[in-house]
Amino acid sequence: MSKDIRSIFHEQGLKFTPQRKAVLKVLQDTHAYLSINKIHANVKEILPGTGLATVYRSLETLVDLELVVKVHLEDGCHSYTLAPEGHRHPIVCTDCSKVIEYTDCPIEDLSKKVSKDTGIPIQNHFLQLFGKCKECRA
Amino acid sequence: MSKDIRSIFHEQGLKFTPQRKAVLKVLQDTHAYLSINKIHANVKEILPGTGLATVYRSLETLVDLELVVKVHLEDGCHSYTLAPEGHRHPIVCTDCSKVIEYTDCPIEDLSKKVSKDTGIPIQNHFLQLFGKCKECRA
DNA sequence: CCCTAATTGAGAAATTTTCTCAATTATAAA
DNA sequence: TTTATAATTGAGAAAATTTCTCAATTAGGG
Structure with missing residues (x-):
């Protein structure tokens, strides 16, 4: 399964870096809409040195690859969650x-x-x- | 019609100021989703001195009063439009x-x-x- | 085990939003 | 109409969010 994801990256000439892996894992594990800051916090537990800018960039990439969905909750702003399979x-x-x-x-x-x-x-x-x-x- | 709106303000102890009036008018006239900056630009044509902060505050108030709806377009962020009457x-x-x-x-x-x-x-x-x-x- | 291009971290910079406070003003009451 | 008062405003500072820059690092192919 992470095998498939790896190839999705490689097909686009993108690297499947630990940082991107960690961002994805956080979203997979939580299965909720998470703000950038929460994602950053959780990612740092897996990969302590990770910078905020990298989280922004990883999320952008993951959205481009349609692995992640960027949404807007009622109150605050941008949150992210795993892209649902199929139309849901x-x-x-x-x-x-x-x-x-x-x-x-x-x-x-x-x-x-x-x-x-x-x-x-x-x-x-x-x-x-x-x-x-x-x-x-x- | 602007009579009704006036009373909506007054019922809440809020003033129906020229600035708020102008923001509402811009949205009424355009009938599209407008970004804060576009709203500010249009408001300044009606009321040149209006500050950006006031536009933010007016929109917040108008949303509270359910006269205006805050939405999220696919690309950028917060835009506003007139609240539809009834459920639409x-x-x-x-x-x-x-x-x-x-x-x-x-x-x-x-x-x-x-x-x-x-x-x-x-x-x-x-x-x-x-x-x-x-x-x-x- | 190298090469190379992609990626990262760190901080600066840009952008967006909120806050502060003195001055102004809409509105109710006289 | 005038006055009193609490809400509102403008301006700029401050905070928060997002993007950018660039040297250093690294994933992945050969």
């Missing part, structure tokens, strides 16, 4: 900001309907759902 | 970033379905659609 939509916990992915995307159908209704061909859509997860409701 | 979703033109509002929100139903499927009560959702508007397709 995130349900973000309003308490702990953990992400639960929802597979069943109904927007495909909606897009067609909207295109008909408005005459505008819908190229893309961005949907996030918000709710309190089971753990946080307990 | 914006279709953002991928070329000119003009906003067309779509009234028929199907997410209400979806939310119920998702809640059932996942056991997570959906409190809120954020949906933006992207497509090229008629003018830009011409």
Whole structure:
């Protein structure tokens, strides 16, 4: 599995460096939307010397490779999470900001309907759902 | 119409200042997602002395009053647009970033379905659609 | 085990956003 | 209309976020 990821990097002539590996691992392990600073903090536990600029650069690369998704939470700004496989939509916990992915995307159908209704061909859509997860409701 | 808005301010003990009026007018006239800097530039044409900080503060206030919506475009960061009346979703033109509002929100139903499927009560959702508007397709 | 181009760390620089505070002003009350 | 007062503003400083620069390091191919 990390074998596949390695080859994704190499196909682009990019190096699979420990720093990039660490950023990815942090996101894989947490499975939540994380701010740059939290990512940086967690990465430094794996790889102490890592600079903030490198975290920025790694995230940019990972987003380019579509391994990671950059999103916007309601309050603050840029956060990142692992890119879902296939077409999914995130349900973000309003308490702990953990992400639960929802597979069943109904927007495909909606897009067609909207295109008909408005005459505008819908190229893309961005949907996030918000709710309190089971753990946080307990 | 600006009478109603005035009272929305007054109900909160807020002043309906020329600066706030100008920010609102810019958004009303443009009907597109505008960055802070564009808003500031346009506001200064109406009210030359207006400071940037005031634009930030006005927008914050307008968002609090739910007269304005703060959103995130795909590339850059915070942009603002007039809050749609009732529950609508914006279709953002991928070329000119003009906003067309779509009234028929199907997410209400979806939310119920998702809640059932996942056991997570959906409190809120954020949906933006992207497509090229008629003018830009011409 | 080398080469080489990609990447990194560190700090400077640029950009964006917030804060501070004296001066101004919208609004309610007289 | 005038006055009082609390909210608001402008200006610049300060803080926070993001990008850039460049010498030193390193991953990966040969």
